[in-house]
Amino acid sequence: MITVQELMTPVGTQVDAGQSLIEVLAMMRRNQHSCAVVKDGDRVVGLIREKDLVAVLARVLESGSVAVGQAADVMTVNPVCVPAAASLLEALKRAQEHRQRQMPVLDEQGMLVGMITHTDMAQAYIHILERQSELVSVNRVLKAESLRDSLLNIGNRRAMEQDLEVLAAHPERRYALALLDLDWFKKYNDYYGHQAGDRALQRVSEAITRHLRQGDTLYRYGGEELLLLMLDTDLEGAWQGANRVREAVQQLGIEHAPSPLGVLTLSAGVASEAGVGVSHLIASADQALYYAKTHGHNSVVRAQVSERGKPPSS
Known part of the structure; x- marks a missing residue:
């Protein structure tokens, strides 16, 4: 069974709720990440995604104001997280249910240990399907061979x-x-x-x-x-x-x-x-x-x- 811990990546962009969006954006660009985890101490309190920043940009353009707020102003509050020990299937179901493409990964103590994305899960699932397809093909060949006489190549x-x-x-x-x-x-x-x-x-x-x-x-x-x-x-x-x-x-x-x-x-x-x-x-x-x-x-x-x-x- 593939677990989330095997698929997750380290959290590269972690910010505080009070940090300005300009700082958050600069960190995300520097790290080349599409999201940032917002923390309050050791607790995950929010998630800032590209679409959240796009929404901010749209508001700025509409209002003509260049004033930007803090991370807490745009973050998704209390984002859906997934345990590190959860299976790939559990993570996929959770992501689909909440329509979330990125999920923070927590250990048994609730500490942030990584991130898992929809792409990570999809690639892992594709790999599983490919392996299953290979196994089906191998089993089909083995079954056919088990019904053939090896010397004469006719039915046994x-x-x-x-x-x-x-x-x-x-x-x-x-x-x-x-x-x-x-x-x-x-x-x-x-x-x-x-x-x-x-x-x-x-x-x-x-x-x-x-x-x-x-x-x-x-x-x-x-x-x-x-x-x-x-x-x-x-x-x-x-x-x-x-x-x-x-x-x-x-x-x-x-x-x-x-x-x-x-x-x-x-x-x-x-x-x-x-x-x-x-x-x-x-x-x-x-x-x-x-x-x-x-x-x-x-x-x-x-x-x-x-x-x-x-x-x-x-």
Whole structure:
């Protein structure tokens, strides 16, 4: 919390109530101050501002008299003061309430210790707003990063769960899921090493992303397994979309010596059924993926969500 004490400036022009205005004006000009604090001993009794002096000048010009009075004649009596320990917000509210652009600052004993101006408070408030804006931007970036897989630069498991939760709240929205898994990828890592495996995963993720429709989203489900969320599509559309990315991965031609196919490929299981829960759909897609992995690999299998016991279809 920013306090008035942190923002105040020393009082440069202090005058007595009995001093002439000519002396007061001379001191203000010498100190380059726009106001002067009028004191009676240690007590603040008034404030002389530029507009007070302008009012005096206007009276002199109107009357044609050059006689000027004392500080007590033009000062604002008992000006609004602010405690040094007050917060910036408290000081701003007090200044706004009393329409005062300068306020004397008092310590706990009521002694004058400084001055605070509207400009001081406005600049401090602007600084706070700038810092808040920076923090909002940083938090936005951190939140986005917390939902991305750092290796593949796609949504992570947390992002997937959040998005599927939103869909679950709108059962009228049609969508499909595809679970994608790289074929014989453990053998790939054992043969080429994990760094090569990471690079291969990155290339696969980039290739899949390039072949997605607008609105489709790819997530890292776990390890080399990915989940593809396809909005506004049915089972047939999901099968076509998953087949499109399967072909894109195969066409990368990433060498995979331990694979019978010679290149890195993927298998997929797709599921889509209106009114079926997300967890049910994922389980069905996982069953279809298992079927694809045990019946030749490098294929996409449709899940049978409603008809239990019926084998999946390629």
